[in-house]
Amino acid sequence: MAENVKVVSSSLVCGTASNSLSRLELNPWDIRAFQTVPIQRCLIFHNPNFEFESLIQHLKNSLSRALDFFPPLAGRLVATQHGDGMASFSVDCNNDGAEFIHAIAPSISVSEVIDPPSFIPEVVYSFFPANAGFTNFEGISKPLVSVQVTELADGVVIACSANHVVIDGPSFWHFFTSWSEISRGSESISKSPVFDRSIAAEDNRRIHLPTLEKNLIGPSQLPRKVFHFSKEKLGELKGKANSEMETDKISTLQALLAHLWRSTVGSSEDSTTRTLALLIGARSRLSSFSDAYFGNAFFPVALAMSGSDLWKGGLGGTAMKINQLIAQTSNEAISRNAEKKVEPRIRREGEEKVVIHAMGSAPPIVITSTPRHNVYDCDFGWGKPIAMRSGYTYKVEGLVVVFPAADPGGMDLEVCFAEQTLQTMEDYLTSH
Known part of the structure; x- marks a missing residue:
């Protein structure tokens, strides 16, 4: 404390x-x-x-x-x-x-x-x-x-x-x-x-x-930063992404995530493999689920691209890849995942925790949460909140928390990365 x-x-x-x-x-x-x-x-x-x-x-x-x-x-x-x-x-x-x-x-x-x-x-x-x-x-x-x-x-x-x-x-x-x-x-x-x-x-x-004593998965010491996007900026990104691909299928969030993902790329010569991981909600996809289902109900998917492909594909090309990844995830696959036996490994206390990124790859970007959450409806009797923040457990390299902004129609992204990466992202996001 x-x-x-x-x-x-x-x-x-x-x-x-x-x-x-x-x-x-x-x-x-x-x-x-x-x-x-x-x-x-x-x-x-x-x-x-x-x-x-x-x-x-x-x-x-x-x-x-x-x-x-x-x-x-x-x-x-x-x-x-x-x-x-x-x-x-x-x-x-x-x-x-x-x-x-x-x-x-x-x-x-x-x-x-x-x-x-x-x-x-x-x-x-x-x-x-x-x-x-x-x-x-x-x-x-x-x-x-x-x-x-x-x-x-x-x-x-x-x-x-x-x-x-x-x-x-x-x-x-x-x-x-x-x-x-x-x-x-x-x-x-x-x-x-x-x-x-x-x-x-x-x-x-x-x-x-x-039966183990402790799970040692824990947060990093890296900084976090909030990037804010107004309703107008989000509309601009969505319009540009759909225009580039001559479609109307790309959503606002898909365009924003493509914009964020591309901000981690230094140049068109960047051959580093970059991975974007998403959690797809199951409540609206499975008929056996109610919107009020209380518990865990999500399905992880991931997409990998080289930095040069992210750069050359443009905002629309990257956003369409995200759109296709989500569209191709069948409800049957999600249902099978919900019923699949699992045996997660919980580290024994004292085991060394080592995180190794494959040679030629960058830390993955993991997208969590959604702008659909009713964050600003939480009025306890003296007015609505003016901001939301996440706790220390969300200081994990590459983790991005998406949530609605206080201004209607806007979105905020809490991003955890090395300081230099955050600066690179900020430079890109403020100039594009």
Whole structure:
């Protein structure tokens, strides 16, 4: 915790009522998340117009009632031992509670957080609970959701860290917006979560994993920067990409990702192989899924091109490659992936962590999140947020977090790369 962010109190918040869901089985998509980091997002608000102590109590009370609708988030991951060095995992909806931390940072202003001169300031990571060394595998002994509310000099930050084994991006914002609805005075929520795990075959629901002490996958020390794109700029990129390819199939996001990908290329002579990885949401693609499905539901795809091909293909050529990659991903392939047995390897404590890029290749760009999330609908009763940031677990080289901008129709990209690469990207993005 940074010296200028101090914790005032920490407690567990439990649901207020008993629920009919006692246990949540995990499907292969959930199990794969053992190898990833928790989801960490924070919303930044201007000062609420009421006393902060009463605000803290109000947020605790509303969180408690929100957990009634999301019982797995108040539960704990449990391991069932099988006597052969293996275990299977599920969520015990035992209402042990979510963590709630109250912190203060009276010397930090909102502008310092959202308008830094260069990179996202390190103090942002102190707004998150358990931001260092926390892994999804440690959910066995920790709350699956931790919230930290930090009072700034002229604002407030509400941050949430959630175990990725039980929640993905759409589910995360489903919970966050539902909590804000209750905070505003609603007795219920507008969309009830669906916890059905029937997408996985019966024998896949309990998947044996090595019983290990710790997952060592963790963040880097590289800087992160936010690139903002207005509605007008996005329209310009989409129009240019479609015009170059004489089509109307390229979406705004596809054009933007092509623009970002090309910004990493130094020149037309760059022969380095560059990979773009995407996560395709499954909720709208599989008939057995509801939009309110609560859990992990995404399918990874990737596309590799040389730097020279990215350069020579132009914005339209690159965007069309992305468009075709997504269009060629069949619903059948996604369904098979959801039912496929998995045995993710969780590193033993003490094992060396080594990341090696193939000779002649660059670190991959991994796109996560989506501008469709209702980030700026999270009004807790004193106005909408003015910005969103991710936590320390998202400091992974090449990771790009896509989210809507505060200005309607705009998009923001949080990008983590080496400082020189970020400068190269910024130079390109501001001149094209």
